[in-house]
Amino acid sequence: MPRLRLSALVLTLVALAGCGSTDETPxxxxxxxxxxxxxxxxxxxxxxxKAAPLFDEVERQHPYSVWATQAQLMAAYALYQANNYTESVNALDRFIQLNPSNPNVDYAYYLKGLCYYEQIVDVGRDQKLTRRSLDSFEEVVKRFPTSKYARDARLKIDLTRNHLAGKEMSIGRWYLTRGQYLAAINRFQRVVEQYDTTEQVPEALLRLTEAYVALGLQDEAKRTASVLGYNYPGTDWYEDAYALATTGEARSQAEGDTGWFGWGLGPF
Known part of the structure; x- marks a missing residue:
């Protein structure tokens, strides 16, 4: 009798297991x-x-086929197009690691840069993704200078560098308006030294002149204004810097203007 009861229990469990699996796709x-x-x-x-998981399925079912490697890259592309940037970057990192000599690896680096680039936010927020975008595009140019993606990568390098310089300028202006001149100088010098090809440089030189004048460092102010005049002659940036360095008052202030940002150019 115990043996019969045990057999019945086993049969019941088997039947329940069968019922529980009817909803699963084999x-x-x-x-x-x-x-x-x-x-x-x-x-x-x-x-x-729909496409991304299907490309993953190619590799899952046929990992050694000639289609599998291409499917890895296509899955990353589909994830990028679906705005699943984090998953796309993970897939691209895996593709690069597994296929460093693949003829499409330049595109993998480029697509990785695009994933970060399309998440760039305004300069008032953290720029971690901007820096990662810059790093990825620089990898494209460094590793694959003749790639068909290198030209656009160089363009986006310029744009990301200008964005990072804009972040430094934003912080520097904030320090400047609060009279924290040394902190402001550090930010503006960083723009001049690290982002010297960006459109932010002329203003950075003007703001440096302003900070030096505020600290009473007239020689530094005149030297910075001279650099601005040499590189950007005839600009409003230079004319204001020259006026600041020689008279302690910006040209726009003398004309009754409060400056481009509405807060003036310093307590002079």
Whole structure:
């Protein structure tokens, strides 16, 4: 009798297990071309949320096929198009690690830079993603200078550097308005030294002149104004810097202007 009861229990558990699995989709291996083509068709129609897992399925079912490597990159692309930037970067890092000599690895670095680039926020917020974008695009230019993606990478390097310089300027202006001149000088010098090709440099030199005048460092103020005049002659930036260095009052102040930012150019 105990043996009969045990058998009945086993049969019951087997039956319950069978019932519990009826809702699960059984694993069915499919030809690699079929999965890849379905994923590719989904991507062509803009259904990237469907395409990404299908490209992953190519590698899962056929990891040693010639399609698997391309599917890795296509999955990362689909995730990028679906705005799943973090997952796309993870997929790209994996692709780069596993396929360092792949002919498409330049695109992987470039796409990684785009993932960060499209998340860049205004200069009032943290610029961690801007720096990562810059690093990725610099990798493209450094490793693959003749790549068809290098030209756009160089353009975006200029844009990200200008954005980072804008962040430094924003912080420097904040210090300047509060009379924290040494802290402001550090920020403006960073722009001049580290972001010397950006459009922020002329203003940085003017603000440096202003900070030096406020601290009574007339020689430094005149030297900085001279650098500004040499590199950007005839500009409003230079004319204001020259006026500050020689008279202690900006040209725009003398004309009754409160300055470009509405807070004046210093307590002179």
């Amino acid at each position: 694993y069915v291996e499919r030809p690699v071309e079929e999965i890849y083509n379905e994923a590719y068709d989904a991507a062509l129609t803009g259904d990237f949320k």
